[in-house]
Amino acid sequence: MSLTPRDLGMDVPISRRDFFDGIAVSCVAGASAASTTGPIAGPVRTAAEPATAPAALTVLGDTGEALSVPHALRDGRFWEHAGAPAPTGEHYGLVVVGAGRSGLSAAAEWSRRRPHDRVLVLDNHPEGGAGRERLRRGAAFDAVMCDKESFGADTLVTLASPGWIDRLPVAEQARADLRTLYDAPPDWLPGLSPEAKEERLAGLTYSAFLREMCGAHPDAERFLRTMSAPEWGYDTRAFGAIDAWGTGYPGFAGLGLDRSRPSRYNSAAVRAEWHGPAPEPAPPAAGHVRWSSPVVSVRDGAGAATVGYFDGHRVRTVEAGAVVLACWSAAVPYLVPDLPEERRRALSRAVRVPLLRAEVRLSDPAAWRRLGVRRVRWTGAYWCAAEFAAPDLVRLLATPCRSELGPDAGSAAGRRELFRTPYEVLEHTVRDQLARLLGPAGFDPGRGVAAITVHRWGHALAPQYCRPWHPFHPDGPSPADAARGRFGRIAIAGSDAGDGAAVLAVEELSR
Structure with a gap:
């Protein structure tokens, strides 16, 4: 009721x-x-x-304080009241915009290559990143609510209890299909090589894999549909079958694919999970992070690049031999007004979830x-x-x-x-x-x-290049390839720019 x-x-x-x-x-x-x-x-x-x-x-x-300046910059309101920038007189070998994983990785890599350079990292968040919590990948669910939106009535099923599939409010054929998917899936693609099987999976979403390759009952697909949502931000109608295989979803065990390595078609996030969570990079000893300092302009000059940031009262500028933009791709065109139009279009294609x-x-x-x-x-x-x-x-x-x-x-x-x-x-x-x-x-x-x-x-x-939605993956060229190339003393390396962008940016700027 x-x-x-x-x-x-x-x-x-x-x-x-x-x-x-x-x-x-x-x-x-x-x-x-x-x-x-x-x-x-x-x-x-x-x-x-x-x-x-x-x-x-x-x-x-993100906090309101962290985003107010970037939003004002985006909306064209910031410079109306900001006043003239005030030079600090500081000069750094590298200035990094963004103190997330990519930014700190770029700073650490630069210091490894050039240990005598001063490095500055500027970030719009308060110290410590303002609690930028991420979803916990791989956290198990104790139960599933088979809700009335899907099956006409609410039924809570505890997954740890034996025989849980028998208690699902689904058609009997769907129960049989789920037992097959979980316990004894066959080889859905007999006669194909492992490489050909991976290619076939790369062309399907997980929902399409269940419907078209496994012939699963619609109730079975509906029961599994939200499996990807808590971790990826979208359900299995958008989640690729090749990434579902790489993440251990039911239905793939009979294909005989090598579980010791990722597929070349897996997204960067899934490939990274094969090696476990990457350690959080630390700021280099030769540099430091300046928190609550949103960057508002980056300009390449004859002798150095000039980076302007807002300190809460006015815009301050520092000079840099090189700049790595490890921030959202969508923010880059507002920071670098001279960026070519092709690069702007490529950056705009990084759609966050x-x-x-x-x-x-x-x-x-x-x-x-x-x-x-x-x-x-x-x-x-x-x-x-x-x-x-x-x-x-x-x-x-x-x-x-x-x-x-x-x-x-x-x-x-x-x-x-x-x-x-x-x-x-x-x-x-x-x-x-x-x-x-x-x-x-x-x-x-x-x-x-x-x-x-x-x-x-x-x-x-951050967006993921993934199959079946991005046919250029993994061979490229991708929008990130067009977006992240060097622009004078400036390179792009945010999480939107693709796997390994931080190291690539440092390599480009070090040439």
């Missing part, structure tokens, strides 16, 4: 927060009387709302403990994953990407939809799914929620 908005607690005064790319969109407390048909006009504050968010509700990813996170503070977490599971995947509801993260904290994840359109077009469409979705709609879906999940264990969504914070990330995950 569907619960009314009042049953769900939509009119109960609680702390409500809404952030888009780290910037507060709306702050609403008390009765949620705003229309649910259009965007929320924020910020709004009522007397019932605390002046600051509860201490346990932290902003994940949007994500939506919610943190829910429970006033009574006993129901979740009675449920007996920690992480739950949903098969078709708005929020695709729920995790019991602390004694009274639940985190939910949604993937706005329109996966049926592919990772690039789907991310762009999903980002637009994410921006237009009213906060009240998001809160309603949060409460509704918690009621459906925890209600049988005694949870009251009207009185059981103390605070809800929503984080909308329009550009959350």
